[in-house]
Amino acid sequence: DIKGFVFDLDGVITDTSTFHSQAWHQVADKVGVKWDDDLADALKGISRMDSLNLILARDHKENDFSADEKNALAAEKNDNYLKLVSQMSPANILPGIQALLNDLKAQGYLLSLASASKNSPLVLKHLGLGDFFTKSVDPASLKHGKPDPEIFRRGAEILNLDPAQCIGVEDAAAGVQSINGAGETSIGIGDPKVLAAADINFTDTAQLTLANIKQAMNAATL
Ligand code: BG6
Ligand code: MG
Helix, strand or coil: CEEEEEEECCCEEHHHHHHHHHHHHHHHHHHHCCCCHHHHHCCCCCCCCHHHHHHHCCCCCCCCHHHHHHHHHHHHHHHHHHHHCCCCCCEEEEECCHHHHHHHHHCCCCEECCCCCCCCCHHHHCCCCCHHHHCCCCCHCCCCCCCCHHHHHHHHHCCCCCCHHEEEEEHHHHHHHHHHHHCEEEEEEEECCCCCCCCEEEHHHHCHHHHHHHHHHHHHHC
16 A cells, blocks of 8 residues: 655656756756757756766767866856745645645655755745655665665655555656656656656656545556
8 A cells, every 4th residue: 555655856746857957958958969858858857967978978079078067167157046045935836736645644655855955945935835744764764766766665664655655756757767667657838758667657746645646556557
């Protein structure tokens, strides 16, 4: 039986995945790497430095910058991102999410956060959702980022649950891969072509209701 939910943050609970994209797009322009939707999708769920390396590798520029220069570019991206985050409020919670969290809490499901973002505590604070996520995996403590299963495995562990008792919710292909590798049931939010590996798919968070999840769990051959 499902007893817990392990949530990604950016692009699932809130619309910050577009903020991350905007902030990286500015850096890509600066280093002369062409930005497109595929690159934006490939960066979802990926840690800050891995993201920068992926952008540079797009144009075989990964060896053109020293470690110091890369750190400066990553810091610049984070400054861009923090400017966007500073404007955030509960209005940035994606459709249906507040209702879902209320339902899950009322029904006694355990919740944890498995976000790759070091900014997740700040974002949760702006959203007013800190009380729902008292348990989160610290991304700084991970050996491997998404798509490695480590983060979602830890998301179950901090709830004292087996992965099989958990549903993981993700908007990134790398995140769905992490959930599947951890042995949890995966829900992908977004384009079913990008998230083909998910056990269950919803095109947007408005469809992510407890009733729809239960129905999909019964329909899916898991
Ligand atoms: C993930 C985002 O949640 O966090 C990525 O999907 C981001 O786009 C990653 O790169 C790391 O975030 P941060 O805030 O630590 O740079
Ligand atoms: Mg995400």
